[in-house]
Amino acid sequence: MHRIDADGRIRYVSADWLAFAAENDYPTTAEAELGRPLFSAIVDEETRHIYALLIQRARASRRTLQFGYRCDSPDQRRWMRMHMRYLANSDEVEFSSRLLRVQARPRVPLLERPQEQPHSHRVLSMCSWCKAVLAEQAWVEVEQAVKQLQLFTMEAMPRISHGICPDCSQRLSSPEILS
Numbered sequence: 001m002h003r004i005d006a007d008g009r010i011r012y013v014s015a016d017w018l019a020f021a022a023e024n025d026y027p028t029t030a031e032a033e034l035g036r037p038l039f040s041a042i043v044d045e046e047t048r049h050i051y052a053l054l055i056q057r058a059r060a061s062r063r064t065l066q067f068g069y070r071c072d073s074p075d076q077r078r079w080m081r082m083h084m085r086y087l088a089n090s091d092e093v094e095f096s097s098r099l100l101r102v103q104a105r106p107r108v109p110l111l112e113r114p115q116e117q118p119h120s121h122r123v124l125s126m127c128s129w130c131k132a133v134l135a136e137q138a139w140v141e142v143e144q145a146v147k148q149l150q151l152f153t154m155e156a157m158p159r160i161s162h163g164i165c166p167d168c169s170q171r172l173s174s175p176e177i178l179s
Contacts, residue, residue: 001096003087004038004055011035011092024073044162047128050172055093058086067177068100070131072142074111077103077131108142110157122158124149127165129172139165 003012013033021028042048058065064085071078079100086093110124124145125134133145140148151157164172171177 001094002033003090003092003094006091008038008055009035010038024071044128046163050128050164050169054084054172058084058093062086062088065177067129067172069129071097072111072131074109075105075107077105105143108146110142110146110151110160120156120158123161124158125163126160127168128162129168130165132165134165139167 001012001014002010002017005011010033013030018028018030039048039051042051054065064083066081066083069080069082071080079102081098081100083096083098084093126132126142127139130139131142132139133142135145135148145151
């Protein structure tokens, strides 16, 4: 769990949040995160925009937003559920995520951190919410994109740019995400 203030700065991170970050090769401390802008951790402009809209919606509705997303690692698919709620007494927005299920898979080098392998200047678009990759004008699972685009025959992997696929865009703008 973590919380942001009205200016979008991180005001609280739980021990579980820090543990999950460490498990994903992002060791940090609460002291390092507190006061940091949330959007400094979201590199893609489109993803930042969607999060800003969701935060605005949580504040305006004063209800909890709920939506599914994926937080994959190179060797696991992880389905998660996000709860985003406005805390009126502190003017903060609280984010809590719950792991729904995990599925092991053969390691996908495309998903390894950039410093672990050489990358080319080619850029692939990946949905920030479902982890589908845009391959030849269709959004497909990362393993299918690797095969379709013959990524393992290249000397260096392409870089990944995050955005949102049309299905997730429609789902996240739906009134059903309010609980």
